[in-house]
Amino acid sequence: MRPLQAGLAPALTVILAACASAPYRQVAIEIPAVPPVAVERYHEIVVEDFQETGAVADVSLGRRMAEYLEAELRREFKGPVSRRRPSGKPAECLVLSGTVGLSQWAQKALLEAEIPADGPFGLENRGLAERKRFALTLEYRLSDAATGEVVLAGALKESRTYGDAQQSVEFALFDLLPLVKSKLFPALFGRAAAGERYLLLR
Numbered sequence: 001m002r003p004l005q006a007g008l009a010p011a012l013t014v015i016l017a018a019c020a021s022a023p024y025r026q027v028a029i030e031i032p033a034v035p036p037v038a039v040e041r042y043h044e045i046v047v048e049d050f051q052e053t054g055a056v057a058d059v060s061l062g063r064r065m066a067e068y069l070e071a072e073l074r075r076e077f078k079g080p081v082s083r084r085r086p087s088g089k090p091a092e093c094l095v096l097s098g099t100v101g102l103s104q105w106a107q108k109a110l111l112e113a114e115i116p117a118d119g120p121f122g123l124e125n126r127g128l129a130e131r132k133r134f135a136l137t138l139e140y141r142l143s144d145a146a147t148g149e150v151v152l153a154g155a156l157k158e159s160r161t162y163g164d165a166q167q168s169v170e171f172a173l174f175d176l177l178p179l180v181k182s183k184l185f186p187a188l189f190g191r192a193a194a195g196e197r198y199l200l201l202r
Helices: 003-020 061-076 169-189
Strands: 024-031 044-047 093-110 128-144 150-162 193-200
Touching: 044 061, 061 093, 061 169, 093 169, 128 169, 150 169
Parallel strands: 044 093
Antiparallel strands: 024 193, 093 128, 128 150
C-alpha cells in the first residue's frame, strides 16, 4: 500500500465511525393539515344523490354513494347531516353533490405456477387466470347553499382487482367506498399528516 493510501485509511475509518454515530435522533410526528374549507363554520351538510355517469345493473350507484357519505359524515361532522335541503332560506348550509361512475372489465394473467423460469417464452400451452377489475370514479362539489358558490371541488378514482372473475358489484363497492372516503374526508376536514423530524442530541 502506498504511503498516501495508508494514511487515508485510518482517517476514513474515523469519518465512517462518526457518521454511524450521528448526534441526532429521527422521530415520527403528526403535522396538522389545514382544510381548504372551514366546514365547521357551517351549521348543516346536505348530501344529494350523485349523478351516474353510466348505469350499473341492479345498483343505484348515485343513491348508494350519497347514503354512504351521509352515514360517514354523521360520524365526523358535529352538526346535522341530511339528504334534503332545509325549507325556507338556507343559511350556513353546505351541499355535497357530483357525479359517480363504476367501470368493470376482465383481465387475464398467467398463473404463477405456470410462469416459465427462462422468461416469457413458450406460453402457448400455459394456463391463464381470469381476473375482474373494478374502478370507482367520483367527481364531487361542495357548494354554499345560500349563494350557490362552489367552495370545493375535486375528482377521485380508486380501483381493485379480484381473482374471482364472477366477483359482484356489491362486493366491489364494499371495498371501494371506504377507499374513496379515505381521500375525500381529508379534503373536507383536513387531517394530521405523518412526518419525520431530526432532533439534535447534545
